[in-house]
Amino acid sequence: MLVGTFWGxxxxxxxxxxxxxxxxxxxxxxxxxVLKLQWDGAHLWSRVLAGTSLVGTRANSVAVDASEGxxxxxxAGDNTDFGGGTVAQRGGFVARYGVGGDFGWARxxxxxxxxxxxxxxxxxxxxxxxxxxxxxxxxAGQDYVSREPEEYEGARDALVGVLTAAGGDVGLRQFAxxxxxxxxxxxxxxxxxxxxxxxxLVGLGDVGWRQDEGxxxxxxxxxxxxxxxxxxxxxxxxxxxxxxxSSPDGVVVAxxxxxxxxxxxxxxxxxxxxxx
Numbered sequence: 001m002l003v004g005t006f007w008g009x010x011x012x013x014x015x016x017x018x019x020x021x022x023x024x025x026x027x028x029x030x031x032x033x034v035l036k037l038q039w040d041g042a043h044l045w046s047r048v049l050a051g052t053s054l055v056g057t058r059a060n061s062v063a064v065d066a067s068e069g070x071x072x073x074x075x076a077g078d079n080t081d082f083g084g085g086t087v088a089q090r091g092g093f094v095a096r097y098g099v100g101g102d103f104g105w106a107r108x109x110x111x112x113x114x115x116x117x118x119x120x121x122x123x124x125x126x127x128x129x130x131x132x133x134x135x136x137x138x139x140a141g142q143d144y145v146s147r148e149p150e151e152y153e154g155a156r157d158a159l160v161g162v163l164t165a166a167g168g169d170v171g172l173r174q175f176a177x178x179x180x181x182x183x184x185x186x187x188x189x190x191x192x193x194x195x196x197x198x199x200x201l202v203g204l205g206d207v208g209w210r211q212d213e214g215x216x217x218x219x220x221x222x223x224x225x226x227x228x229x230x231x232x233x234x235x236x237x238x239x240x241x242x243x244x245x246s247s248p249d250g251v252v253v254a255x256x257x258x259x260x261x262x263x264x265x266x267x268x269x270x271x272x273x274x275x276x
Contacts, residue, residue, distance in 0.1 A: 001070055002037075003059035005030040013043025020050030032059035034072055036101065045101035051077020053090060058115070065121045065165070068099040073129050075115035082106035092116040092131045094163060105167035111137040111146075114156070118183035120191065122224055125165040128191045130180040132156040140169035147176055160191060160222060173226050175202055184244040184251060190229055191222040192251045194242035202231060217242055219253065234263070 007023055007030050009016050019031045031050040038044050049072075051057035059074040076093040079086050083095075083103025092114040096104035109116075114133030122128055134156045137144040148154025158179045161172040182194040195202070195218050202220040219242070221229040245252045257270045 001062050001064060002035050003032060003062045003072060003074070004035075005032050005056070005058060012046040014046065017046070017048050019048060020052070021056060026054075028054050029056040029058065031056045031077070032074065034059060034062065034070065034097065034101075036070070047083065047097070047101060049074075049076075049080060049082065051080045051090070053078040055090075060116065061118045063119045063121050063127075065096075065125055065127075067125075069104065070097040070099075070101075071095070071119045071121060071127055072097070073116035073119035073131070076108050080108075092133065092159075094119060094127060094129055094167070096127075096167065107163060107167045107169075109133065109137055109139070111135045111144075114159075117180060120183060120185035122162070122185055122191075123189045124224070126170060126224070127163040127165065127167075128183065128185055129159075129161050129163070130183040130193055131159045131161075132179040133159060139172045142172070144172065144174050158195070160193065160226060162224070162226065171226050173222070177202075182242055182244045184246050186221075186246050186251050187248050189224045191224070191226070192244060193220050193222070194218070194244055194253070195220070202228065217255070219251075234261070 006019050007021055009018050012035055021031055033046055033048055035046045036044040049057045049059055055077050057077040057080045059072050061073045063071045072095045074093060076090055078090050079088055087108050089108050090112050091109040093106060093108045094116055095106040098104055111133035113135050116129050116131040118130045120128045134146045134154045135149045146157040158175040158177050159172060162170040164170055180193040180195045184192050186192055217234045219232040223229050241256050243254045260267055260269045
């Protein structure tokens with residue numbers, strides 16, 4: 001399974017499809033696709049997610065549940081048809097498709113300025129997601145307001161949330177920082193996130209950096225009920241662009257190392273050389 005963006009026309013293997021946007025111009029952004037390939041690269045099914053607004057509809061993340069259903073998260077532009085008819089509103093979204101690409105459901109968040117960055121499947125088949133928003137958001141009967149809700153380019157607040165397997169609201173937590181950079185569900189059902197910043201921004205107490213230092217890359221874990229579990233603040237600005245993957249006994253973390261980094265008594269030194 002993969003998701004991505006494109007302009008104009010393309011052919012994934014089942015005939016030409018149109019993105020809904022002919023070419024890049026000004027502040028326009030592309031629309032997206034969802035694509036399932038066979039083990040040998042042959043096309044199984046694909047779907048275009050096209051919005052009519054300048055920002056387009058962007059699919060950011062994809063996951064597969066126990067029944068091989070496909071979960072997609074991203075940012076919906078105006079008038080996106082996920083498969084069940086046009087959805088007028090714009091905002092972060094999570095959608096589900098069956099093993100053969102048939103439409104299941106779509107949940108578009110009520111905050112116009114927002115997106116879903118990552119999706120994952122919990123052991124009980126509920127869906128975890130991370131994202132951000134600016135403005136006003138209603139979820140699971142609760143109202144949420146960002147730090148600068150009336151500002152067009154106001155700071156976005158981070159979100160971590162859970163939906164039922166059928167797309168119903170379960171719970172949400174809001175944090176006053178710019179957002180999670182990645183998320184994965186580990187084998188125990190914990191929601192593990194990566195972000196630039198301190199642990200105290202994700203409900204884990206004062207484990208961050210001094211005010212005169214730059215933000216440090218941070219890992220945090222939440223239980224299936226969104227309760228805070230643990231946090232790990234890593235070396236200053238030495239590590240960038242965390243990527244997470246689940247393993248049977250925990251989580252694998254990959255990133256880029258720019259400077260020497262000490263971790264648990266061992267020093268790690270980058271081998272590359274800067275080009276001047």
